Amino acid sequence: MELVCPAGTPAALRAAVDAGAHTIYCGFADETNARNFPGLNFSREEMAAGVAYAHRAGAKLLIAINTFPRAGSEDLWHRAVDDAEAVGADAVILADLGLLAYAAEHRSGLRRHLSVQAAAANPDAIMFYAEAFDVKRVVLPRVLSVEEIAAINRDIDVETEVFVFGGLCVMAEGRCSLSSYATGRSPNMHGVCSPASHVVYGEEQEELVSRLAGFTIHKVAKDAPAPYPTLCKGCFSAGGHTGHVFEDPISLDAAELIPRLAEAGVTALKIEGRQRSRAYVSAVVKSFRRATDAIAAGRPVPVSELAHLTEGQTSTLGAYRKIWR
Incomplete structure (x- = not known):
């Protein structure tokens, strides 16, 4: 399965690529990005350099333009889509309906992924995005069990991507x-x-x-x-x-569920953490690359050794087992 890894800075991007990431996702340094923090993210020049670095290593780069445009300021988001194509991104990750429509109409050659911020959690919603905007992949919200993911994959013709490590959102994604x-x-x-x-x-x-x-x-x-x-x-x-009420305040670590997620038809495994250091990114990517390589070779998934990098130094399987139901 494809390993999709975070990068909040050019240094973290290089660390992710060097550690074996198949794909890196990052964002521009402005409001179009749902991790818009001081000291994080990429200028247009840095993004172009990041695309080149990833492509030299055979990796892909996705740009998250996953916030919702403010009325009267849509041009900022439109420019982000335009610039993502200009720098050579392999896909954009979008949530807003209007922005998806803009990308489909004006940048039809740019591959479109549906952000977790859209909270598409059933086949009807996912296929609407696929048919209306030619979305090729959906990032599923972190409120679905493995069984629910398998049921979704049986009814759609779209790639699915799920979170396997990092922060755990138990709300409707992005709408807290x-x-x-x-x-x-x-x-x-x-x-x-x-x-x-x-x-x-x-x-x-x-x-x-x-x-x-x-x-x-x-x-x-x-x-x-x-x-x-x-x-x-x-x-x-x-x-x-x-x-x-829901989960203890700890991090998601679903490494042990990778074989079941593969059986459920998941295309890509996503690591959360664009606010994290390059050392964190490198360690987590290396661990999960060993896991995806093991799956590809038919070997057992290695035991996760990432507890020291989790919130509260412990972890949960979150909604994949949905213990609060």
Whole structure:
């Protein structure tokens, strides 16, 4: 299966390619990119150089233009699509209907993938995008079980890509009202979920307390690993009980499920982490490249050795097993 790997900087892109990534995804340094953070992402010149570096190694490069255009500013997003074709990208990853229509009409030779931000989670929705905009691949949201993915693949004629490592979104992808309410920063408009600028840590009565925009999210012992304070994975109190509603605040690691995902008809495995360092990218890509090579050769998938790189130093299979149902 194709291994699709993140790169938030040119250095991370080179690290991903050198570590064995089949495909790298990244974004321009502006609002068109759902990871629009200072110090991350690519100028047009850097993107062109990144495409050339990937292609010399036999890898592909995808450009994520996966936010939703603001009214009156559509030209910024249209230019991003135009420039993606100009720099030689192998595909663009889009979510907005209008932007998909623009790309299909004006840049028909540029391959189109449907972003996870579109939250297309059933065959009817996926085939609509395929028939209306000639979408070739859909990135499935992280709320589907393996069985549901297999059922989708039986009914569509589109490639599917699924997340296997990194941050775990348990909401409708990119549409989190919780983060917007708490911080005023919308995930799918600003590319910011629980922005670091709003996070505060403090010690209270032998506990480390994490707050987001004044809301207390977690309390852990001072010597325990502290998860990143994401609202959907915070602790909530109701009916005299305090606990996590969906998943504990830990990272996704679905390496052990790769054989089942292959049987379910998945085309590509995606690693989350464009905000991560090149060392992180290199280590994760190498580990999952060993796994995909093992699958291709008919060997057992090696045991994951990435716990030290996960949130809270532990991991979950998330919705692939959907324990909250």
